[in-house]
């Protein structure tokens with residue numbers, strides 16, 4: 001890690017967050033089903049997803065779309081500084097840290113992500129090499145090494161960029177999903 005890359009990441013985060021305040025919502029209701037089809041998630045298979053906040057692409061409707069198609073949907077739960085915990089999305093939610101809402105059911109363990117046939121990952125931006133810029137907590141970097149299925153970052157079209165500052169610990173994405181381009185496999 002160099003302080004130069006840290007500073008560049010922070011500057012990019014500030015720019016991307018500012019652009020998201022004022023942006024139209026992007027519900028991703030139909031687009032997520034492009035990702036389950038592209039990666040052949042079997043009927044009844046498990047998809048790790050997230051509850052969108054602060055201009056993130058995605059919506060409650062995106063989660064209902066996945067459940068309506070018969071997939072089992074897991075949502076992240078922040079549990080200390082280790083990898084993310086997971087719980088099934090059944091509709092019951094409670095307030096979590098960072099202004100997030102989290103599922104209210106039993107925790108399935110940090111290893112639950114290994115059983116997912118697809119992991120949808122929130123991001124501020126993704127580049128052509130598969131480098132992801134997240135919120136800066138390092139949560140997904142600690143979690144995604146446990147995943148066995150494809151990991152797909154979900155961003156707006158303009159957040160799929162040429163190049164991002166990268167550090168060795170940054171988990172690489174298998175693909176990116178945007179409203180305009182659908183599923184794009186990475187590296188490109």
Ligand SMILES: Nc1nc2c(c(=O)[nH]1)N(C=O)[C@@H](CNc1ccc(C(=O)N[C@@H](CCC(=O)O)C(=O)O)cc1)CN2
Pocket residue numbers: 050051052053056076077078084098099100122123134135136137138139140
């Ligand atoms: N929807 C969603 N869920 C998620 C994430 C995410 O990026 N998006 N996470 C991704 O890791 C994990 C939670 N970690 C997060 C860490 C920081 C912030 C964040 O927005 N931080 C802001 C505001 C902090 C605050 O309100 O105190 C910041 O640091 O400026 C969000 C999530 C798991 N769940």
Ligand SMILES: Nc1ncnc2c1ncn2[C@@H]1O[C@H](COP(=O)(O)OP(=O)(O)OP(=O)(O)O)[C@@H](O)[C@H]1O
Pocket residue numbers: 009132133134135136137138139140141142169170
């Ligand atoms: N595998 C890891 N083990 C321990 N610490 C890590 C690991 N990966 C990242 N970190 C730490 O987490 C912090 C944030 O990392 P980074 O800036 O890459 O977060 P991010 O990917 O944007 O965040 P998030 O995944 O929460 O959205 C850094 O201080 C980094 O050192």
